[in-house]
Amino acid sequence: MHDLSVALDAMGGDYGPQVSVPAAKQALNTFPELHILMVGDSAVLEPLLVQHQLQHHSRLRLIHASEVVGMNDKPLVALRSLKDSSMRVALNLVKTGEAKACVSAGNTGALMALSKTILKVLPGIDRPALISALPNLQGGHTYLLDLGANISCDADTLFQFALMGSVMAEEVEGRAFPKIHLLNVGEEEIKGNDQVKQAAQLLSQCQQVNYCGYIEGNDLFSGKADVIVADGFVGNVTLKTCEGLAKLFKQQMISSINHNWFSKLCGWLLKPALKPQLAYMNPDLYNGASLIGLRGIVIKSHGSAQQNAFFNAIGEAIKEIERQVPAQITDKLEAVLLERDC
Amino acid sequence: MHDLSVALDAMGGDYGPQVSVPAAKQALNTFPELHILMVGDSAVLEPLLVQHQLQHHSRLRLIHASEVVGMNDKPLVALRSLKDSSMRVALNLVKTGEAKACVSAGNTGALMALSKTILKVLPGIDRPALISALPNLQGGHTYLLDLGANISCDADTLFQFALMGSVMAEEVEGRAFPKIHLLNVGEEEIKGNDQVKQAAQLLSQCQQVNYCGYIEGNDLFSGKADVIVADGFVGNVTLKTCEGLAKLFKQQMISSINHNWFSKLCGWLLKPALKPQLAYMNPDLYNGASLIGLRGIVIKSHGSAQQNAFFNAIGEAIKEIERQVPAQITDKLEAVLLERDC
Numbered sequence: 077m078h079d080l081s082v083a084l085d086a087m088g089g090d091y092g093p094q095v096s097v098p099a100a101k102q103a104l105n106t107f108p109e110l111h112i113l114m115v116g117d118s119a120v121l122e123p124l125l126v127q128h129q130l131q132h133h134s135r136l137r138l139i140h141a142s143e144v145v146g147m148n149d150k151p152l153v154a155l156r157s158l159k160d161s162s163m164r165v166a167l168n169l170v171k172t173g174e175a176k177a178c179v180s181a182g183n184t185g186a187l188m189a190l191s192k193t194i195l196k197v198l199p200g201i202d203r204p205a206l207i208s209a210l211p212n213l214q215g216g217h218t219y220l221l222d223l224g225a226n227i228s229c230d231a232d233t234l235f236q237f238a239l240m241g242s243v244m245a246e247e248v249e250g251r252a253f254p255k256i257h258l259l260n261v262g263e264e265e266i267k268g269n270d271q272v273k274q275a276a277q278l279l280s281q282c283q284q285v286n287y288c289g290y291i292e293g294n295d296l297f298s299g300k301a302d303v304i305v306a307d308g309f310v311g312n313v314t315l316k317t318c319e320g321l322a323k324l325f326k327q328q329m330i331s332s333i334n335h336n337w338f339s340k341l342c343g344w345l346l347k348p349a350l351k352p353q354l355a356y357m358n359p360d361l362y363n364g365a366s367l368i369g370l371r372g373i374v375i376k377s378h379g380s381a382q383q384n385a386f387f388n389a390i391g392e393a394i395k396e397i398e399r400q401v402p403a404q405i406t407d408k409l410e411a412v413l414l415e416r417d418c
Numbered sequence: 419m420h421d422l423s424v425a426l427d428a429m430g431g432d433y434g435p436q437v438s439v440p441a442a443k444q445a446l447n448t449f450p451e452l453h454i455l456m457v458g459d460s461a462v463l464e465p466l467l468v469q470h471q472l473q474h475h476s477r478l479r480l481i482h483a484s485e486v487v488g489m490n491d492k493p494l495v496a497l498r499s500l501k502d503s504s505m506r507v508a509l510n511l512v513k514t515g516e517a518k519a520c521v522s523a524g525n526t527g528a529l530m531a532l533s534k535t536i537l538k539v540l541p542g543i544d545r546p547a548l549i550s551a552l553p554n555l556q557g558g559h560t561y562l563l564d565l566g567a568n569i570s571c572d573a574d575t576l577f578q579f580a581l582m583g584s585v586m587a588e589e590v591e592g593r594a595f596p597k598i599h600l601l602n603v604g605e606e607e608i609k610g611n612d613q614v615k616q617a618a619q620l621l622s623q624c625q626q627v628n629y630c631g632y633i634e635g636n637d638l639f640s641g642k643a644d645v646i647v648a649d650g651f652v653g654n655v656t657l658k659t660c661e662g663l664a665k666l667f668k669q670q671m672i673s674s675i676n677h678n679w680f681s682k683l684c685g686w687l688l689k690p691a692l693k694p695q696l697a698y699m700n701p702d703l704y705n706g707a708s709l710i711g712l713r714g715i716v717i718k719s720h721g722s723a724q725q726n727a728f729f730n731a732i733g734e735a736i737k738e739i740e741r742q743v744p745a746q747i748t749d750k751l752e753a754v755l756l757e758r759d760c
């Protein structure tokens with residue numbers, strides 16, 4: 077086993093090995109310590125490895141798995157029927173310790189169900205959550221969770237999400253005592269549904285977390301919060317709304333610039349100034365949501381991720397291995413339980 | 419009484435009469451049939467009317483109300499204690515028929531509670547909803563409801579929202595048999611919480627509504643839907659997230675253009691091409707959410723609305739008066755009930 081070994085579910089996502097193989101090559105070239113365990117159908121993968129001159133790479137190993145979890149398969153199918161799926165085999169490598177993390181662009185529901193069953197949740201955590209970092213106006217990042225792993229959440233679950241988010245912001249983003257907020261329809265105490273109100277109470281009584289109150293959707297990008305907690309329904313809709321709006325802006329922008337030859341020229345001249353700002357908002361940069369709360373590191377790439385985006389998901393896995401995120405969450409939880417016992 | 423008389427809660431919102439008086443003047447100049455009943459503290463309003471040369475305007479009448487609902491007052495305070503608030507007096511004018519609609523930038527919770535108590539809901543409707551139109555990539559608009567009037571909603575309520583949204587898209591936006599979607603975390607049938615799944619069943623059995631399935635956040639602006647239905651928690655967070663992201667884009671854009679003298683020059687030259695597209699996305703244009711499901715027209719302006727935005731909210735009231743929205747919703751409901759009885 078190597079310290080920086082990552083298992084890739086090479087078959088998952090809309091593009092499967094067409095994306096995962098070149099992304100793996102990019103990652104091997106970028107991270108000299110990285111070892112990749114590439115899991116999938118060897119009949120499909122071998123020719124692609126040859127094509128990308130990876131067949132003899134010293135830090136890549138091909139592990140055969142005969143089945144694939146379809147993007148529309150129900151989690152139960154992935155759990156009970158597909159015993160040799162690339163997703164399951166990749167997760168098993170994390171369980172046995174051969175890999176330190178798993179990256180998959182496959183079916184989210186199946187990844188969640190298989191991860192829970194194979195890796196198990198951390199002590200004190202009821203349900204894993206999907207978390208991702210979004211850019212903010214302060215030039216930093218704000219973590220948002222849950223992004224859709226748990227459709228309905230009670231107050232305890234939201235409380236646990238806050239603890240896990242706090243660890244992510246502290247360890248991965250390097251924030252001291254990160255500011256935690258609950259996403260709500262207003263900032264006043266009386267606002268919100270019962271779960272959110274009760275979670276606010278739990279959080280304000282907890283010394284281990286820097287709980288800073290409710291936050292509204294318009295502050296998602298202001299940089300006011302380091303971590304924003306919501307149930308999976310709200311978090312998922314929020315994240316996808318941002319994707320849709322970003323697309324609207326981009327299209328409006330392009331159509332404005334293509335208005336006539338003069339505007340095209342001005343747009344072309346303005347490109348060097350616009351590029352770094354626009355690059356900062358490129359969703360590919362933020363691909364790779366973590367499924368946290370598990371006894372192992374699992375990174376969910378967007379299903380439609382292209383090479384660069386999938387490469388960034390592998391980069392996210394490396395960061396979390398280096399920062400030992402699951403162990404840090406366990407420590408945080410122990411500190412909270414100790415505080416409650418006092 | 420005049421056919422196009424609108425009662426303004428002149429004291430509501432972050433800026434009160436500083437915004438409502440000039441916006442009223444702008445509306446009177448724009449709509450020659452409009453009559454305004456301006457409700458608020460006459461000691462405050464009279465000097466402003468003089469300043470804006472409105473004191474003798476033949477289509478403006480000042481109606482004194484001694485109290486104001488504060489932006490942080492609980493709905494119960496507005497209901498029980500503030501018996502002479504500008505918001506209440508304005509709503510009473512709709513009840514008595516002296517005004518055909520009420521526009522307020524005041525406290526949303528209070529406006530909702532007072533509207534329900536004073537105007538009452540339509541037969542067959544349990545709870546009013548806040549609805550607004552968003553621009554989409556097809557160059558049209560998509561209605562989103564509920565925007566925060568009802569934090570938790572059961573399937574029946576979501577079903578009623580869909581009916582009301584359908585009427586809005588048909589009557590106000592002029593869409594024939596508008597496409598109705600439920601906002602969800604995925605498009606597959608198995609996705610979502612119980613309320614959403616049950617609402618989908620109710621809608622797919624109803625011939626009166628063109629129900630087209632689930633929709634995800636990233637399709638909010640694609641123009642795929644004419645109406646998108648969500649509970650008030652999700653709808654509110656979604657709308658406010660859009661506001662926050664629009665601000666982020668604008669700031670990134672300005673900072674890119676201000677990068678150096680050359681980018682400033684290019685940005686200035688590009689302005690005529692960018693302007694119509696950016697204007698289309700100006701949130702002021704979409705100010706004025708309707709509180710639908712009531713026996714009268716109530717328009718909620720954004721609390722922070724400036725003159726142009728508040729003027730647009732008055733324009734929205736006029737549109738709904740002309741299209742007789744409450745009567746149309748009643749007709750639609752009767753048709754649905756008849757269909758159920760068949």
